[in-house]
Amino acid sequence: MTKIPHRAPATQGHDIPKGEALAEFMAKNWADSALDNVKAAEVVKYAAVRRSKIGALYPGVRLVFPAGTFKVRSNDTDYKFRAHSAFAYLTGIVASDCVPDSVLVLEPSRKGHDAYLYIHPRSPRNTSEFHSDRRHGEFWVGRRLSAEETEGRYGITVRHIDTLQELAQNQIGTLAIRGVDPVVDSLFEKHKKREARLTEEIAELRLIKDKYEIAELQKAIDITARGFNDMIRAFPAAASGKRGERIVEAAFYGRARLEGNELGYDTIAAAGAHACVLHWIKNDGDVRPGELILIDAGVEVESMYTADITRTIPINGKFSPEQLKIYTLVYEAQRAGIEAVKPGAHWNAFHFAAMEVIAKGLEKIGVLPVSAQESLAPDAGFHRRWTVHSTGHMLGLDVHDCAQARRESYYDGELKEGMVLTVEPGIYIQPDDLMFPPEYRGIGVRIEDDVLVTKSGSKVLSKAIPSHPHEVEVWVENLLR
Ligand code: GLY
Numbered sequence: 001m002t003k004i005p006h007r008a009p010a011t012q013g014h015d016i017p018k019g020e021a022l023a024e025f026m027a028k029n030w031a032d033s034a035l036d037n038v039k040a041a042e043v044v045k046y047a048a049v050r051r052s053k054i055g056a057l058y059p060g061v062r063l064v065f066p067a068g069t070f071k072v073r074s075n076d077t078d079y080k081f082r083a084h085s086a087f088a089y090l091t092g093i094v095a096s097d098c099v100p101d102s103v104l105v106l107e108p109s110r111k112g113h114d115a116y117l118y119i120h121p122r123s124p125r126n127t128s129e130f131h132s133d134r135r136h137g138e139f140w141v142g143r144r145l146s147a148e149e150t151e152g153r154y155g156i157t158v159r160h161i162d163t164l165q166e167l168a169q170n171q172i173g174t175l176a177i178r179g180v181d182p183v184v185d186s187l188f189e190k191h192k193k194r195e196a197r198l199t200e201e202i203a204e205l206r207l208i209k210d211k212y213e214i215a216e217l218q219k220a221i222d223i224t225a226r227g228f229n230d231m232i233r234a235f236p237a238a239a240s241g242k243r244g245e246r247i248v249e250a251a252f253y254g255r256a257r258l259e260g261n262e263l264g265y266d267t268i269a270a271a272g273a274h275a276c277v278l279h280w281i282k283n284d285g286d287v288r289p290g291e292l293i294l295i296d297a298g299v300e301v302e303s304m305y306t307a308d309i310t311r312t313i314p315i316n317g318k319f320s321p322e323q324l325k326i327y328t329l330v331y332e333a334q335r336a337g338i339e340a341v342k343p344g345a346h347w348n349a350f351h352f353a354a355m356e357v358i359a360k361g362l363e364k365i366g367v368l369p370v371s372a373q374e375s376l377a378p379d380a381g382f383h384r385r386w387t388v389h390s391t392g393h394m395l396g397l398d399v400h401d402c403a404q405a406r407r408e409s410y411y412d413g414e415l416k417e418g419m420v421l422t423v424e425p426g427i428y429i430q431p432d433d434l435m436f437p438p439e440y441r442g443i444g445v446r447i448e449d450d451v452l453v454t455k456s457g458s459k460v461l462s463k464a465i466p467s468h469p470h471e472v473e474v475w476v477e478n479l480l481r
Pocket residue numbers: 265296297308393399424448
């Protein structure tokens with residue numbers, strides 16, 4: 001018999017033990033607190049379609065999608081839980097209803113598959129779990145949905161997580177998403193190749209967003225837009241003392257928590273030359289008027305879709321001539337990139353369109369050792385000294401969405417209606433880069449928008465956030481007036 005890894009421990013060290021009399025006393029005299037009027041969530045019909053699409057690829061096979069479990073941050077405190085994206089995609093369960101250790105099972109049936117959601121439902125008052133389990137007890141973590149409430153809201157038959165082991169005893173052909181929940185990993189026999197393929201299939205299904213997903217992404221982007229306004233309003237405070245980048249970061253986090261679930265990824269608030277560090281998330285630098293601040297931030301909404309937006313903004317609201325030159329070049333590269341987003345275009349087309357503008361701009365500035373044309377040859381790429389990352393990626397439940405899709409359907413594939421991607425060229429002139437005159441050194445600019453591929457071209461979902469250099473200046477002026 002396989003040894004099942006232990007789920008979360010019930011009680012931790014420093015809790016004061018309860019005697020039997022107290023436990024008995026606590027088990028009684030609680031009113032019924034079931035929720036009435038639980039309505040089916042809007043996502044129900046979309047999630048059912050998604051499940052039937054993946055099920056159709058695996059007739060007769062049991063499919064297991066774990067949500068994941070707790071992850072210790074320090075001793076007995078955990079990171080905030082976030083469900084695995086494949087689980088979120090196939091159930092539609094939003095962050096505030098998601099319970100760690102949940103598992104979605106698609107069980108083969110005569111018609112296809114039946115869906116079962118294994119969860120740890122709300123703790124009954126007559127068990128010690130209620131008051132003594134700091135990971136599941138309602139006294140500790142608050143109310144969760146009951147099994148009935150979950151069924152009512154998400155339209156999936158619910159079973160208690162403790163019965164998953166029973167299901168596993170019937171070892172019919174089963175494929176599971178691995179590395180998410182050690183219990184699932186140990187309960188079902190591993191099929192490395194076929195399970196890797198299942199992971200790819202899910203990622204590939206997620207390439208094309210349904211109507212619900214597009215609306216949720218738009219919601220995430222609209223909240224992110226308000227978060228950018230909050231950050232600009234915080235510029236004077238940020239510039240007035242030490243570690244102003246943290247003030248900017250915190251301003252955005254407030255908006256993410258107020259209107260969304262979380263950040264989709266750690267905010268990059270990179271003032272001055274920090275903008276040239278692509279993943280600057282320390283954010284412990286000062287914010288100085290006269291410099292630019294590159295901010296890459298995205299709100300994740302309750303349904304766990306995230307925005308991914310970058311703006312590079314003059315802290316005092318005015319670009320210097322050198323800043324404006326680099327900014328305008330990135331702006332034009334991004335315009336060219338967005339122009340190239342249309343159904344049928346090769347994935348690389350928007351990247352190359354943006355790179356062509358950048359290479360030509362750098363040639364004009366006089367920093368390329370060869371012509372732009374020569375630099376653009378695949379084995380040359382001298383312009384890439386100042387722009388090392390690719391120009392975009394898919395966006396959805398994960399900020400770098402669908403990363404497990406096969407090359408032929410993503411990086412070597414074509415854009416299709418319903419895909420959502422980022423277009424995010426940048427130029428980064430390191431502070432010690434002798435190729436540029438001193439006044440340019442330390443300037444880093446990225447402009448990142450979120451773009452939906454439509455039937456005839458594209459729609460920039462984040463177009464309400466100013467990016468034209470003049471509009472950026474007006475934006476700051478209006479907010480700081
Ligand atoms: N924020 C990560 C990215 O832009 O890809």
